[in-house]
Amino acid sequence: MTAPGTRKFWGWGVHGAGPSDEQVAGIQKTVEERFGRSLSRRAPPEIGDLDLPAPRVEPPAALAGLCSSAPDDRAGHHYGKSYRDIVRAYRGEFPHPPDHVARPTSEDEVAALLDWCADAHLTAVPYGGGSSVVGGVETGFDGDHRGVVSIDMERMGAVIEVDRTARAARIQAGAYGPALEDALRPHGLTLRHFPQSFEFSTLGGWIATRGGGHYATLYTHIDDFVASVRAVTPSGLYESRRLPGSGAGPSPDRMMLGSEGILGIVTEAWMRLQDRPTFRAGTSVRFEGEDGFLRGAEAVRAISQSGLFPANCRLLDAAEAQTSGAGDGTYAVLVLGFESADHPLDVWMARAAELCRDAGGIVPEGALATRASRPDSGGGDREGAAGAWRRAFLQAPYVRDALVGVSVIAETFETAIPWDRFPDFHRQVMAATHSAVLRVCGAGQVACRFTHVYPDGAAPYYSVLAPARPGSELEQWAEIKQAAADALIAAGGTITHHHAVGRDHRPWYDMQRPEPFARALRAAKAELDPAAVLNPGVLIDPEPRR
Ligand SMILES: Cc1cc2nc3c(=O)[nH]c(=O)nc-3n(C[C@H](O)[C@H](O)[C@H](O)COP(=O)(O)OP(=O)(O)OC[C@H]3O[C@@H](n4cnc5c(N)ncnc54)[C@H](O)[C@@H]3O)c2cc1C
Structure with missing residues (x-):
């Protein structure tokens, strides 16, 4: 076993961090129930099991001390x-x-x-x-x-x-x-x-x-x-x-x-x-009904064009809200937060809430007041839907490692698009990705949230969760990714808003x-x-x- 506290060579974070064995079993059970599949779990590799090719070159003496x-x-x-x-x-x-x-x-x-x-x-x-x-x-x-x-x-x-x-x-x-x-x-x-x-x-x-x-x-x-x-x-x-x-x-x-x-x-x-920041105000707003996510997007557009500039303005569709524990899967949630080192934020929060209500959002009572806090106490509403979302956000990379161990595809892709094209764009990207997921895996979920918003458009971020065939995960994901990325470019979006191009996004970056x-x-x-x-x-x- 590798010592706790050292970086994992195969996954996220350090050895010893992330969900316990019991929690991993819980994650496995939830996914099995959601997709009606039974999954088998493999253990990650140990460093001693690897058979790495020998280094092909040696550093010059002057640099040897810097090299491992x-x-x-x-x-x-x-x-x-x-x-x-x-x-x-x-x-x-x-x-x-x-x-x-x-x-x-x-x-x-x-x-x-x-x-x-x-x-x-x-x-x-x-x-x-x-x-x-x-x-x-x-x-x-x-x-x-x-x-x-x-x-x-x-x-x-x-x-x-x-x-x-x-x-x-x-x-x-x-x-x-x-x-x-x-x-x-x-x-x-x-x-x-x-x-x-x-x-x-x-x-x-x-x-x-x-x-x-x-x-x-x-x-x-x-x-x-x-x-x-x-x-x-x-x-x-x-x-x-x-x-x-x-x-x-x-x-x-x-x-x-x-x-x-x-x-x-x-x-x-x-x-x-x-x-x-020492002043914070935050709340989470529900958008119910089939068109809840699109009405939430309307509220977000109004907020991003109002000059209020919230620090947090994450719209989660119903599936994303359920996965993160911020909702039960029947409504979209907008996690909204303001921060300032200078002034109370009640007026900002109240106006943003009004814009949400105008778009049909349900704003909880009493969630609007500014709370003064220590400068280093972190941000946002730590209770309720917003708190649940934040905890899930930080755990997500560790959970993904656990999902890899049970052959579940868990990956995201992100983009940006002007507001006038958002509804059609979103429909096309969801349809193309979802149909690829069903074709390739037979079951699965595609969810969406906004990570960043601008006066002229939004940066939607899509998450895919689907049971794969053990041993075929890479080919299956490649087919889904191809369908999703083709749809992003065909519908006028960018291949990446903040994940960069690297090597993986080259074909679509070259088109763009x-x-x-x-x-x-x-x-x-x-x-x-x-x-x-x-x-x-x-x-x-x-x-x-x-
Ligand atoms: C779980 C998870 C969550 C993520 N969340 C976000 C997110 O919220 N927002 C976001 O933007 N990205 C996110 N990413 C992507 C990734 O974290 C970012 O791309 C990040 O900026 C990379 O930083 P790094 O230090 O890890 O760089 P690396 O991964 O080490 O390198 C990234 C690229 O930058 C180059 N590079 C690194 N350092 C230097 C340097 N000093 N000089 C020149 N080139 C350099 C590398 O060659 C490589 O091409 C996430 C990734 C994961 C796995």
Whole structure:
């Protein structure tokens, strides 16, 4: 057994965390009852069972101290954390692990590692928390390279400098969510970027993928908080000027935001911060009837166009509400929350409730008043439907590991679409995905929630839960994913709102992006990474070595 507290090489989080055996049995029973199938459970692999191929290269003496070829390091850096990744890892399939996992402690060491990779014809995969769900950190795409090094940024994870006046901090890319917030707390400040993967993802990963965080409105992507970026590219240091705003041509920050590790390794960034909120108001609103979700969407549109900008505005359809324990499966639920470090929120909350009632929502009595709380007590309504939803949200990745163990497909996909097209879009995506689920698995559920909303549209997020045939999970999921992604693009949406492109979304990303832009991206890559060392196949086709 691996020691409790160390990261799992096959799944989410650390060994010892997540549901107990008894709880897993409960999850299994619930799914069996829901889909009328009996499921059998397999145990995850032990590190000693793996038969990893030997490393193909050895690091030069000067870098040997930064590199590990320990089996759990190599297996743990083979994949990210998508459903496909967990299935393969749970089966003990690790055919192409990185030859070495390198953990630099300085920009000079990052540069030296990239030089080694270029000189020795190796691929370098930048690695933050490894929570990519799009094949962004997967190794094994070496092409004509002679090996692969996963460059894990965890030793460059400090908050280096805090500017209380401008409310900003200079933070190293390898900072994990909890450590970053711990370092800002004594200053009364917060980044308040809370993706579901917060615990096991890093600032560098959020920047490289343009991650989406806690805020449902106004500040949705990490982009909104980036004041400047510093990166080591194979062609040299890349640093933008820290400014509150600038109209000086295309933004150099933008070039690194969403670059997914193909242009350079982000080493640090100046991030815009906020005072820790002390006032909170929250409630959950029911939308009943067959069209409850669409009426909820109307309420959300009205709220997002009102200028109220709630921190939380998550609309769950009836199935999603039931799965998370926020409802009984007969009505949609809107989880609504406001936060401020400055003022009580009763007026905001009351107006949002009015907009919900106008759309036919049922707002519970007495849920509207602002509650003052300690700055670090977290956010939102911790009781009732909102509290249930939040607890389920944090447990979800652990539950997914358990579902993989009983051959149940549990995966999500997300997108964005303008309001005027939302109802038709949603119908088409639900129909295409649901019919693929029934065709492929014979039973299953597709549910939807909004993760982020804008004055001009929404970011719907779909969850698929379906019993698979043991051994065929990957093929079955691939067919469902193909149907869903084709529907997203055909109906005018984006292949991703915040999960990034990686390798898995390439076919649909290629359809979506303008071709001149693709050429410009390839040219930027050729300039910054002339030996085509970094993350081949992510965002653009692997380039032959130059
Ligand atoms: C359970 C779960 C929940 C999730 N919830 C959310 C969510 O709420 N919101 C959201 O946006 N995403 C979410 N994701 C996806 C994932 O967490 C994000 O893409 C996250 O931003 C990745 O951060 P990371 O540090 O884990 O990066 P990694 O997974 O290590 O890397 C992601 C990509 O960025 C590159 N990269 C990493 N670090 C650097 C660096 N320093 N410089 C250059 N490139 C780098 C990698 O090469 C890779 O292409 C979730 C994933 C899981 C498994």
